[in-house]
Each structure stands twice: as C-alpha cells, then as structure tokens.
Amino acid sequence: MKRGLVRLMGSTQGNVTPIIAILLPAIVGGFAVASETSTWFLAQRSMQHAADSAALAAATNNTGPSTSPPPTYSEEARGVASRYGYTTGTNNVSVVATYPTCPAPWTGNCYQVTITRDIPIRLARLVGYNGDVAMGAGRAKTVISTAIARAGSKGTYCLTTFNPAADALQFKGAPSLDLTGCDIASAGGASCNGNSGDTVGHAYVTMAGKSNDNCGSNEIVGAPPADIYAPLASNIVNPCGVRGSHTLTGPLSANYSRCGDVTLTGNVTVTSDVVMTISQGQLNLNNFTLSTTGTGHLTIIFTGSPGDGQSHVFTGNGTMDFAAPTTGVWAGVAIYQDPALTAHSGLDVSDAGNAPIYKVTGLLYMPKANIIIKGAIDHKTGGDNCMAIVAWTIDIRGTGGIFSAPTSQCDRANLTLQGPPGSGAGPSLIQ
Known part of the structure; x- marks a missing residue:
C-alpha cells in the first residue's frame, strides 16, 4: 500500500484535464474573437470595394440632387452597390448616398456613399463582447464603409x-x-x-x-x-x-x-x-x-x-x-x-x-x-x-x-x- 501511494503521488497522468478546464474559456474566446473579427474584416473590405465603385459611379453619372431626368446620383450609387450584393433593406444593409461639400483642400460638392451592415454576434459573446446594436434577442456588430469621390472635369x-x-x-x-x-x-x-x-x-x-x-x-x-x-x-x-x-x-x-x-x-x-x-x-x-x-x-x-x-x-x-x-x-x-x-x-x-x-x-x-x-x-x-x-x-x-x-x-x-x-x-x- 505504501509503495502504491508513492507511485500515485508521483504520477502525472490526468493532469491535462484540469489544465484544459482552466484554459477552455480562453481557448473558446480566442477562437471566437479570431473567427468573428475576420468575418467583420472581410465584410468591411467587400463593402469598401462596393462603396468605392458606387461613389465613382455617382460622380461619373454626375447628376446632382436637383438634376432631372433620373437616374440621380443616389439611384446610380445604390444600383452599383446592389450589384456587389449590398441592397438597402436586405440582410441588415443600408446604402446612403449624399452630395456634401468636398473635404479640404477640394472645393465644390462631392459624392459620398456609406454602406452599413449589422452582422450578428455569436461566439464573441462568450468573452463578454456584446457588439453595437440589438438584433432581435441577440446582438450585432455594425460594420461601416464610406467612400467620397469628386466628378472629373469634362472635355469640350x-x-x-x-x-x-x-x-x-x-x-x-x-x-x-x-x-x-x-x-x-x-x-x-x-x-x-x-x-x-x-x-x-x-x-x-x-x-x-x-x-x-x-x-x-x-x-x-x-x-x-x-x-x-x-x-x-x-x-x-x-x-x-x-x-x-x-x-x-x-x-x-x-x-x-x-x-x-x-x-x-x-x-x-x-x-x-x-x-x-x-x-x-x-x-x-x-x-x-x-x-x-x-x-x-x-x-x-x-x-x-x-x-x-x-x-x-x-x-x-x-x-x-x-x-x-x-x-x-x-x-x-x-x-x-x-x-x-x-x-x-x-x-x-x-x-x-x-x-x-x-x-x-x-x-x-x-x-x-x-x-x-x-x-x-x-x-x-x-x-x-x-x-x-x-x-x-x-x-x-x-x-x-x-x-x-x-x-x-x-x-x-x-x-x-x-x-x-x-x-x-x-x-x-x-x-
């Protein structure tokens, strides 16, 4: 019995189980953060491409807010964004086109397109991250991409x-x-x-x-x-x-x-x-x-x-x-x-x-x-x-x-x- 107790006290078998139990929340949390943040990054990059193209399309169409007949710059921008898969009111997406004053050092008005998408949060909530907005019974991360373009000068x-x-x-x-x-x-x-x-x-x-x-x-x-x-x-x-x-x-x-x-x-x-x-x-x-x-x-x-x-x-x-x-x-x-x-x-x-x-x-x-x-x-x-x-x-x-x-x-x-x-x-x- 004495020899058995000595062997038991010196054995390392089974030590990994409590270690895993201690580290499991951190492992799951790290996986959650890596998985969902990469999703947000890829979504933001895709949305940026769409916003860039939409803003350039609005500037190319070059119809300010009072121009007639349609399409106006807003319709042009939304149409291009839709071709990239971002349509207002679908999949928690909003596409907004505006005609603000250009930022310095440029003068005049520019064409700005902002694409917003709310992406549901799942695993990241295990580490206490609750995102930006409520989505039903859950929460969501808001991803935003904005592009500003100016119209080109035209030949004559x-x-x-x-x-x-x-x-x-x-x-x-x-x-x-x-x-x-x-x-x-x-x-x-x-x-x-x-x-x-x-x-x-x-x-x-x-x-x-x-x-x-x-x-x-x-x-x-x-x-x-x-x-x-x-x-x-x-x-x-x-x-x-x-x-x-x-x-x-x-x-x-x-x-x-x-x-x-x-x-x-x-x-x-x-x-x-x-x-x-x-x-x-x-x-x-x-x-x-x-x-x-x-x-x-x-x-x-x-x-x-x-x-x-x-x-x-x-x-x-x-x-x-x-x-x-x-x-x-x-x-x-x-x-x-x-x-x-x-x-x-x-x-x-x-x-x-x-x-x-x-x-x-x-x-x-x-x-x-x-x-x-x-x-x-x-x-x-x-x-x-x-x-x-x-x-x-x-x-x-x-x-x-x-x-x-x-x-x-x-x-x-x-x-x-x-x-x-x-x-x-x-x-x-x-x-």
Whole structure:
C-alpha cells in the first residue's frame, strides 16, 4: 500500500484535464474573437470595394440632387452597390448616398456613399463582447464603409485638328455652324472667315505663333491637343487574311468583319450593338442607307497595314444615319480610322455631307485625314445632338454646316470629349 501511494503521488497522468478546464474559456474566446473579427474584416473590405465603385459611379453619372431626368446620383450609387450584393433593406444593409461639400483642400460638392451592415454576434459573446446594436434577442456588430469621390472635369472639343500648319482648321463661308456647348482646338492655326450667324464656343490655338482668326473668344498657347482616342486601337481585331470584295444587305445584328472592300447592295439596318471592322478596304454605300434603329448602335472601324495602298473611307452616294454605342469599349465612337495607317494614304474625305450624307451621333476619329465638309452634317435622325470630329485638318466650306440643334448632348451619348489641359480627367476617389 505504501509503495502504491508513492507511485500515485508521483504520477502525472490526468493532469491535462484540469489544465484544459482552466484554459477552455480562453481557448473558446480566442477562437471566437479570431473567427468573428475576420468575418467583420472581410465584410468591411467587400463593402469598401462596393462603396468605392458606387461613389465613382455617382460622380461619373454626375447628376446632382436637383438634376432631372433620373437616374440621380443616389439611384446610380445604390444600383452599383446592389450589384456587389449590398441592397438597402436586405440582410441588415443600408446604402446612403449624399452630395456634401468636398473635404479640404477640394472645393465644390462631392459624392459620398456609406454602406452599413449589422452582422450578428455569436461566439464573441462568450468573452463578454456584446457588439453595437440589438438584433432581435441577440446582438450585432455594425460594420461601416464610406467612400467620397469628386466628378472629373469634362472635355469640350467638338472639332480637333493635329496639323501644326497655319490652315489646319478653316471655315469658309459655312452658313450654319452651331457649336454651342462645344469648343474647337487646332494644333496649328484656325480661321473662321466669311461665316454668317455662326455660334462658336472658345477656340484653342495651341501652338505658339499660330493665329486664331474669328474662331471664338479665347486663345491659349501650349502643347498640341492630346489624342485621348488613340489607345482604343488596341481593341481592334484585324480580320485580314486574303483580301477580297464583299457585299452587304439586309438587317445586321452581329459584329461584322471583312478584309477588303465592302459594297452595300441594299439598305442595311443595324438592330443591336454592332462593331463593323473593314481592313484594307473601303465601304461603298452605293446609293443605299446604313442606319441604326431601336436599340441598335454602330461603330465602323477602318484598319489595315501601314502603307497598304488601299482606301480606308466611305465612298459612293448614300446616307449614313446611325448612332454610336453608349456602353462598352467603343462607347461614343461612331467612325474610327486606325491611327497606325499611313498619313493621308487613302484616308482623306473630300466631300463630306454630300457624298455620302452624314447623320451620325458620336465621334468621327480620323486623326491623319484631311476632311473637307461641303454639305450639311448632323446627328442621327431622332438621336442625341452629339458629333465630335478629330482629324489632321478640317475644312468646312460653301454650303457646309454642322450641328443644327443648339446644344451638345455628348454626355448623354456617353462620348468623352477631349479638352484643354487639365480637363477631361475622369472622376476620382478622394477618401
């Protein structure tokens, strides 16, 4: 018995049980804190992404609290937050968008989005943490994410030329030039002589020593206009293999790509968002009409190999009556000549407005082309009054006219315009 008692007193078997009993509350509490705090952290990070995107969307939409028609900035922000899974009134979530004064050093008003979510507390209550608010018979932790964005300054150039020569931008007696809400920019000189009753905004002649002759009320000297559209060329898919001749007629509802000349053999109506890519060839309207209807939108891309010797323009009598898409990579872009094409080699347009007739909403991007406008060009029939032209030179003469309506609607057409230095920057997060 004595030996047994000695052995019992010296044994360590079973000692772990009281130790675990003593440490169990701390172990469970640590697990609870680690588990639930990580949940709160992940939720906060997800909510912050949603708030950032919602604030930027509100600033991009750029409709203050009194702006009509909808959607307002608040609806825009809530719609974006919902796409991230945060909808007011669902899963204890609240999304609030406001239009407060921007924090210093910024001035004006900003767009603030706050997302709040109450997350139920479970294990953390074992260590005495009761969260922020009651939730039924339990408690909840309130997680909050806030983002503040400011709207970007907008570009204003409806006409832009890149030629540094003195005659880069000319209006010669154009009787109906209306650029209300738009400005013109020339890397060279600008001359607006002989016009009658024209409405022109500011003219920015950006190269030293070049003249601004009757083309608006303001002149600045600095760097040539930036080309904000050239990077879009990276989205061109060149269809060329063996060059051929192609015909097109009837409705068009899918993207269309051809290598070589394309000739219309009947009217073509575009019924959805379509990108038409023509490589090493021209588009001959052949006295027919190319138009969009309903939800249809169209971007026409001319591309090819530099110096390929082909024509990369429209030919033939006929009518273009279409609007550019308002979403996607080519938003706002109606006609796009690949900037990699050799300057003025099959790129120039000499009779715009007459052959063919231009009724186009969106951007005409022809950065190495000389464009002569002899007839009236205008926006799509019934479409937004928005047309911007980027070219090497622009010459509007005789009966040529542009913009019959008094106000540019390029914001609504979702075309980002170029502008003076410091403009055209998009919305940005500041907090």
